[in-house]
Amino acid sequence: MTHFLTRRTFGGLALGLAASRVPAFAAEPSLVDAAKQEGRLVWYTTLVVGQIVRPIIQAFETRYPGIKIDFVPAPWQETSLRIINEGRANQVKGDLVDGGASFPPLQAAGLIQPYLVQSAASYPQAYRDPTGLWTANIIQPSTPSVNLDQVKKADIPQSYEDLLHPRWKGRMAWPDSPSVSGPPGFIGTILTAMGQDRGMEYLEKLAGQRIASVPSNQRVVLDQNIQGQYPLVLMIYNYHAAISMAEGAPIDWLRLSPTMVSFGQMSLLKNAPHPNAAKLFLEFSLSEEGQSVYAAAGYLPAHPHVPSKAKGLKPDDGQYKDFVLSALAYSEHDKAWQAIYKKLFV
Amino acid sequence: MTSDFADLPVADTTEAPPLHGRAADLFRRAWLGVLIAGIIATLVLPPAWTLLRTSLGTMQSDMSLSGVTLQNYADLLASPRLGTTALNSIVFATCATLVSLLFGGILAWLVERTDVPLKGLAYVTTIISLGTPYILYVTAWLYLLGRAGPFNDLYRSLIDPDATPFNVNSLAGMVMIEGFLWSPLVFLLLSSSFRAANAEMEEAARMAGATVAQTMMRISLKLAWPAILALALFVFIRNLESFEVPALVGMPGRVDVLTTEIYRSIKEMPPRLGYASAFSVVLLLIVSVLLFFYGRISRHAERYASITGKGYRPRPFLLGKARWPAACFILFNFLVVLLLPMLALLWVALQPFVRPMRWAALNFLTTKQFAAVLTSPHYLQLGVNTLIVAVTTASAVMLLTMFAGWLAARRQIGGVISDQLVTIPLVFPGLVLGVALLELALRLPFPIYGTLWLIVLAFLIRYMPYGMRYSFSGILQIHPELEQAAGVAGAGRGTTLRKVVFPLLWPAMASGWLFIFLLCAKEMSLPLLLAGPNSQTISVAMFDLWSNGQGGEVAALGLIWAALMTAVAATFHVVMRRQSATTFGH
Numbered sequence: 001m002t003h004f005l006t007r008r009t010f011g012g013l014a015l016g017l018a019a020s021r022v023p024a025f026a027a028e029p030s031l032v033d034a035a036k037q038e039g040r041l042v043w044y045t046t047l048v049v050g051q052i053v054r055p056i057i058q059a060f061e062t063r064y065p066g067i068k069i070d071f072v073p074a075p076w077q078e079t080s081l082r083i084i085n086e087g088r089a090n091q092v093k094g095d096l097v098d099g100g101a102s103f104p105p106l107q108a109a110g111l112i113q114p115y116l117v118q119s120a121a122s123y124p125q126a127y128r129d130p131t132g133l134w135t136a137n138i139i140q141p142s143t144p145s146v147n148l149d150q151v152k153k154a155d156i157p158q159s160y161e162d163l164l165h166p167r168w169k170g171r172m173a174w175p176d177s178p179s180v181s182g183p184p185g186f187i188g189t190i191l192t193a194m195g196q197d198r199g200m201e202y203l204e205k206l207a208g209q210r211i212a213s214v215p216s217n218q219r220v221v222l223d224q225n226i227q228g229q230y231p232l233v234l235m236i237y238n239y240h241a242a243i244s245m246a247e248g249a250p251i252d253w254l255r256l257s258p259t260m261v262s263f264g265q266m267s268l269l270k271n272a273p274h275p276n277a278a279k280l281f282l283e284f285s286l287s288e289e290g291q292s293v294y295a296a297a298g299y300l301p302a303h304p305h306v307p308s309k310a311k312g313l314k315p316d317d318g319q320y321k322d323f324v325l326s327a328l329a330y331s332e333h334d335k336a337w338q339a340i341y342k343k344l345f346v
Numbered sequence: 347m348t349s350d351f352a353d354l355p356v357a358d359t360t361e362a363p364p365l366h367g368r369a370a371d372l373f374r375r376a377w378l379g380v381l382i383a384g385i386i387a388t389l390v391l392p393p394a395w396t397l398l399r400t401s402l403g404t405m406q407s408d409m410s411l412s413g414v415t416l417q418n419y420a421d422l423l424a425s426p427r428l429g430t431t432a433l434n435s436i437v438f439a440t441c442a443t444l445v446s447l448l449f450g451g452i453l454a455w456l457v458e459r460t461d462v463p464l465k466g467l468a469y470v471t472t473i474i475s476l477g478t479p480y481i482l483y484v485t486a487w488l489y490l491l492g493r494a495g496p497f498n499d500l501y502r503s504l505i506d507p508d509a510t511p512f513n514v515n516s517l518a519g520m521v522m523i524e525g526f527l528w529s530p531l532v533f534l535l536l537s538s539s540f541r542a543a544n545a546e547m548e549e550a551a552r553m554a555g556a557t558v559a560q561t562m563m564r565i566s567l568k569l570a571w572p573a574i575l576a577l578a579l580f581v582f583i584r585n586l587e588s589f590e591v592p593a594l595v596g597m598p599g600r601v602d603v604l605t606t607e608i609y610r611s612i613k614e615m616p617p618r619l620g621y622a623s624a625f626s627v628v629l630l631l632i633v634s635v636l637l638f639f640y641g642r643i644s645r646h647a648e649r650y651a652s653i654t655g656k657g658y659r660p661r662p663f664l665l666g667k668a669r670w671p672a673a674c675f676i677l678f679n680f681l682v683v684l685l686l687p688m689l690a691l692l693w694v695a696l697q698p699f700v701r702p703m704r705w706a707a708l709n710f711l712t713t714k715q716f717a718a719v720l721t722s723p724h725y726l727q728l729g730v731n732t733l734i735v736a737v738t739t740a741s742a743v744m745l746l747t748m749f750a751g752w753l754a755a756r757r758q759i760g761g762v763i764s765d766q767l768v769t770i771p772l773v774f775p776g777l778v779l780g781v782a783l784l785e786l787a788l789r790l791p792f793p794i795y796g797t798l799w800l801i802v803l804a805f806l807i808r809y810m811p812y813g814m815r816y817s818f819s820g821i822l823q824i825h826p827e828l829e830q831a832a833g834v835a836g837a838g839r840g841t842t843l844r845k846v847v848f849p850l851l852w853p854a855m856a857s858g859w860l861f862i863f864l865l866c867a868k869e870m871s872l873p874l875l876l877a878g879p880n881s882q883t884i885s886v887a888m889f890d891l892w893s894n895g896q897g898g899e900v901a902a903l904g905l906i907w908a909a910l911m912t913a914v915a916a917t918f919h920v921v922m923r924r925q926s927a928t929t930f931g932h
Contacts, residue, residue, distance in 0.1 A: 042879060049890050050722070050899075070879030073890050077617055078875045081781055084409045089788035093796065093878075101615050108408035176597060178614045212515075212598040215609065217893050223700040228494035247698040248710065331407070334615065342426075346610075 022306070025063075025287035027118075027280055032064065034276035040068040041277035044083060046076050046099035046264070047138075052297040059293050060284050067277050076102035083269065087111040092271040095278035098137060100264050100327040101179050107133060107328070113270040115279055117286045119303065126324040127263060127302050134265040135286050136302035138294055139314065141261045141322065142181050143238045144254040145222055150231040157232070160190065160202065160256055169209050173230040175221045176213035180262045180330035183213070183345060184337035186235055188330065189260040189323055191337075200340075207344035226251055238318075242310040243298050255320040262325050263302055378839070379760020382749045386767045389807050394770050396782035401623035409616045418624035425607050435603040438520055438592065439585035445525025446581050450532025451574065453679055455566055457533075458540035459548070460663045462672040469919065470912070471684040472530040476864040477911030478687070479888055480527070482904040484594050485897075486687035487523050488514055489694070496690075496703045515599025524591045526683050528581050531812075534861050538853040539573045539819055540566070548663055558668050573819035579636055580772075580815050587629055587773055612777055622775045629773045637769060688905070695901035715902035725887065725903070729910070732883040735798055736866035739805040740859045743813035746806075748855060751817030752847060756826065765814070772811040776871035779808060783876060796878025804872045809862045816861070820854025821847070856922035860915055867911050 035041075047053050049071075057069045072094070074082070080102045086092050087109060097106065106112055116132030127136035144163075146156055157163055163172070175182050191199040211234070214221050218236045225233040226249045241253040266285060272278050284290045291301035300308045308314050315322035330337075401418055403411035425431070456462045457469070475483070489495055491514035501511050513519065547569070551561045567574070589605035597606060608625050611618035665672055694700050696711045719725065750768055753761035771779070783804050787795040794800045824847060832842040848855075870885040877886055884907055891900035 048896075049724075049887065050718075050896070054724075072877065072879050072882075073886065074874045075889075075893065077613075077615075077777075078780075080409060080616075081777075081875060082784065085781070085784040085788060088410075089785070091788050091795070105407060105409045105616050108406075109410070110408075173598065176610070176613075178610065212600075215593040215597045215613075219893075220897070223897055224492075227489070227492070227700050228702055229492050244699045249699050249701070331615070338614070 022288050022292045025284055025289040027283050031276060031280055031283070035064065035274075035280040036066050038274040038277040039066060040070060041095045041272075041274040041281060042093060043069055043071040043096045043098075043278075043281070044079050044094040044269075045071050045073050045097075046079055046102060047073070049073050052294060052299060055297055056285060056290060056293045059290070060281055063284070064280065067280070069281065076100070080105050083111060084109055087270070090271075092269060092273065094269055095272035095274045096266060096282060097269055098264055098266045100140075100181070100262060103134060103265060103267065103327050104331040106267070106269075111270050113268040113272065113275070115268045115282065117283050119283070119287050122304060123286075123302065124304060126326070134267045135282075136263040137266045137285060137291075138299045139261055139263045139302050140181060140300070141238045141259050141313070141315065141320075142185060142218075142235045143241070143259055144232060144234045144256065145225050145236050145241050145251050146254065147225050147228055147231045147251055149250045150228055156252075157254060157256070160193075163232075163234075164202075164205050164209065168232055170212075171230060172209060172232045172234060173212040173214050173221055173224060174234040175218050175236075176215040177217065177235075178338055178341075180260075180325055180327055181218060181237075182235060183341045184334065185260055185262065185325060185330060187337045187340050188325060188333055189258065192323060193258050203340065203344055211345060213346065222251075239298060239300050239308065239310070239313050242313055246310065255318065258321040258323040259315070260325055261315060261322045262327065262330070265327070374839075376759045378749065379753050379758050379764070382746070382753060383760040383764045383767065385746065386750060386764055386810070389803075389810070390767050390770050392786055393774060393779050393782035393807060396785065397623050397626055397774060397778055400619050400778055400781075401627045403620050405616045405619055407616060411620070418618075418620040419628075421621055422624055422628065425604075427602065431602045431604050431606065434517065434601060435586060435605070438517060438524070438603055439582050441521040442524035442528070442585045443578055443582045445521060446528040446532045447574070447578055449525065449679060449683075450529035450534075451536050452675065453529075454533045454536035454540050455562065456672050456676065458537045459545070459566065460665050460672065462665060462669060462676065464673050464676045467680050468533070468676050470916075471680045472533050473860070473864070473915045473919070474688070474908055474912050475526075475683050476530045476534075476861065477867065477908040477915065478691075479868040479870070479885065479904050479907070480590065481594075481870070481889075481892055482691055482901060483527065483687055484523060484591060486690040486694075487519075487526075488595065489690050489700070490514075490686055491519060494702050499702060513599065515595060515597075515601065517596070517601050519599075520591055520595045520601065520603075523595055524585055524588065527591070528584065529679075529683065531861060532577060532581065534857040535577055535816055535819060535854075536570065536573070538816070538857040539570050539823060541853045545663065552663070558663075558665060561663070572822055576640060576819060577815060579640055580811070583629070583633055583636070583772060587626070608775075612775065617777065619775075619778055619781070623778055626773045626775055626778070630770060633769060633773060634766065637766065691901045691905055695898055695905055697898060700897050715898040716906070718899050719903045719906055725884065728882050728884045728887050729907075731798055731881060732867055732885070733914075735801050735805065735883060736863045738802050739809060739866045740863040742802070742806050743809050743862050744817070744855050744859045747810060747813035747817045747858070748848065748851065751814055751821050752843065754814075755818055755821035756829075765818070768810045768814045770811075771807050774808070776808075777875070779804060780872050780875035783807075783872075787876075796876075796881060798881040800876050801873055801881060801883065804876055805866050805869065808869075808872065809865060812862055812865070813858050816854050816858025817851065820851045820858075823854075824850050852922065852925055856918070856925070860918060860922075863918075864911060864915060867907075 045053055053071055053073065057071065060069060061067065076099045079097060079099060083094060083097060083106055086094065112133050114132040117135055120128050120132065120135055123135060129135070144157065155167065174186070178184060187203060190202055194202055212230065214224065219240050221233050222236040222240050222244070224230055226244060236253070238253040241251055245251060266282055268275065268278055268282060286303065288303055288306055291303040291306040294301045295306050295309050298309055300314055307317060312318040400411060402414050402416070404413050404415060404417065406412055453468050457465045491497055491512045493510050497512050498510050501509060547565050548561050551565050556564065587605065589609040592603045592605050593609040596603065604625070608622045611621040693703060695715050696713065697707065698710060698712055698714070701707050747768065750764040754765040783800060787800050794803070828846050829842050832846050837845065868885055870889045873883045873886050874889060877883060888900055888903055891903065
């Protein structure tokens with residue numbers, strides 16, 4: 001603890017911590033010693049480097065000098081392919097992995113090492129695996145967004161039914177992402193909320209609206225909404241909208257009931273070359289202290305005690321009804337929901 | 347007389363040489379071909395095997411490949427609306443090829459063979475547009491011609507407030523963007539051909555009363571015909587298998603081509619690499635057939651050679667009154683290929699978030715994105731890494747394809763096989779090549795995994811086909827009589843290549859080097875899969891920013907990077923021009 005107090009005077013993070021009174025993270029001394037022996041770890045990440053990867057590494061390295069974090073940023077597919085090839089060749093180089101869709105193939109290939117972090121008990125059940133195969137680090141509510149320059153207040157959709165109004169025909173877009181945070185996730189949300197029959201009836205009507213599938217990520221689709229390319233877009237992340245709204249973008253994100261919430265998660269890799277350093281970083285990242293670094297970067301921390309930087313983005317303080325869909329739960333329905341997407345919307 | 351100087355009778359041919367002499371002769375003729383074909387085969391065949399194996403397997407949920415099945419090929423045949431998508435593909439690939447050829451070709455001819463003004467501008471346009479990362483370039487056009495873009499905006503404010511005359515998400519939009527993307531390749535390739543062209547025939551045509559257009563059609567084009575045909579074939583294949591523009595531009599407008607489904611299949615979880623590989627294998631067969639026919643056309647290539655043993659000094663062709671219309675063409679090219687997309691990027695980089703071009707938005711102009719890039723200490727190492735990779739790859743590719751191109755163009759032992767092998771990587775999907783190299787590097791006894799050298803190796807394989815186009819068409823231009831003369835004068839093959847062929851080949855090699863250097867400096871997909879913690883490149887950083895919505899910062903980084911690459915390329919260009927001046931005297 002004294003160790004921490006001497007360190008916390010360094011860097012902006014410490015100031016932020018002091019201001020928000022986040023409890024400091026304290027790890028088992030034996031783990032810290034073992035981690036220092038290893039001296040480094042390799043993190044395969046799907047997160048944004050400048051926005052979160054470097055800040056959290058900086059926070060960690062300030063806290064635990066002598067343990068260096070090397071990272072390899074890549075999209076989930078490349079990350080999974082890399083880890084799987086390393087695993088098959090018995091040459092595991094990475095210690096930690098994060099992401100959503102990257103997880104199911106890794107678990108199926110038996111490349112994940114269970115490790116239950118200290119803070120796991122604080123997390124809602126939906127955001128952690130009971131055996132410690134994974135724990136959520138960020139949550140990602142997928143919502144619509146409207147362009148307020150183009151859409152009158154009275155016309156803003158209040159429910160999923162409102163998306164069927166003729167005024168939206170040919171004027172909506174969503175990211176063509178074959179994942180939980182793309183159209184298949186939307187389809188899953190509708191089918192779960194409305195039931196199979198009524199849900200399919202709704203989706204068939206929605207298909208008639210000719211939604212443009214933009215082959216890009218959520219953020220690019222939101223940018224097209226801000227530009228006015230599409231007045232209404234679906235399946236973007238509400239925290240992206242909040243960041244642009246704070247900079248003056250003429251948009252607002254919508255709370256339709258229920259709002260699908262997916263999440264990113266972190267896991268320890270089996271046969272990790274630096275298991276103790278990796279465990280220490282995992283503990284740190286998922287502690288209230290580490291999670292507050294995520295919050296400061298504009299992400300929505302999964303830890304229930306850490307609020308988001310902008311208020312009202314998480315389901316509990318935003319007072320919207322959520323439907324939590326994990327990457328693993330999604331992967332069980334992946335084929336069926338994708339088939340519906342291809343049949344109706346492509 | 348045969349075109350093959352190695353077949354020239356040796357000094358004493360009155361008696362058949364003794365057996366060991368014949369073996370020595372065979373070895374003398376074959377060793378280079380065997381060596382070069384061997385190197386290329388070593389590079390190409392392992393990933394080609396992975397491609398074939400992947401196309402016959404099914405990817406399981408744990409991303410392992412299992413079974414031997416033709417299902418992927420059956421899926422190709424059963425893909426939805428096969429007729430329409432195949433037709434769209436052919437129209438798209440053909441038209442985009444024509445756009446590239448017309449734009450790049452006319453430009454190259456004007457710049458190299460005439461006295462048109464503004465020549466420098468054509469080079470600047472080409473180099474900067476090649477140095478600009480691909481996704482930025484496409485994004486810029488999507489922005490410009492989008493529903494809320496400045497063109498539609500302008501039309502609405504001036505003519506009809508409810509109209510949207512420009513629809514970028516259409517076949518025409520795809521053709522235009524893809525055409526512009528590859529016109530710099532055509533320009534660089536043909537400009538080296540035209541630079542070394544013999545002006546005598548063009549001058550003779552003009553003397554005989556032919557107009558500029560007639561001369562161009564009947565002389566200049568005909569002389570460059572084998573090079574142009576090879577290039578057209580190359581660009582056509584590249585367009586046929588490209589899935590980025592069809593996806594980014596066509597998909598939102600529901601214009602599907604054959605590769606649209608491929609794009610979707612590799613984005614799925616797990617990625618259906620087998621399906622994408624099956625498509626590549628089919629494409630590879632088509633390419634082989636096309637190359638076979640091409641081989642028959644280029645068999646008598648020496649007819650087209652313009653660098654001959656005769657007194658040779660190309661002179662620019664005087665355009666006369668056509669000078670200024672020709673300059674307008676260069677200006678137009680500058681406008682559409684460079685200025686408009688760059689302005690769009692600059693606008694995006696100077697705004698806190700992407701918004702329409704309006705006067706009111708000027709109040710929000712900010713330099714914070716540029717500041718973020720310039721003050722970040724991390725980009726420097728990435729930039730250095732990228733330069734190491736790009737310089738090494740471009741040099742290695744050009745060195746290897748210089749020999750391969752000569753073997754192929756002169757129909758030497760190992761030439762045909764080298765040409766076939768070197769073309770294979772053209773159809774590799776990036777992800778499949780990446781996986782093949784991952785597997786390979788993890789099993790190799792030396793520690794290449796996670797280093798810059800693995801990326802160099804991947805780029806070498808990926809860009810060999812491009813280098814080959816430059817060196818092959820460069821060699822075709824050099825009449826074999828020069829080599830024969832050297833042979834008669836007693837020079838061995840090594841001396842002939844070193845003292846005659848390679849110096850004359852400089853313009854083509856320099857253009858090829860530049861092209862590959864610029865492609866390597868911006869290529870994204872392979873480094874994403876292959877870079878380790880200490881071998882990150884600038885394009886990984888760009889992709890990271892782009893895919894996570896820092897559109898402004900990535901535009902700023904892209905612009906700064908393009909400026910830097912332009913400076914590097916311009917320096918190189920000046921040095922190379924001097925080099926070529928000492929050889930060609932102009």
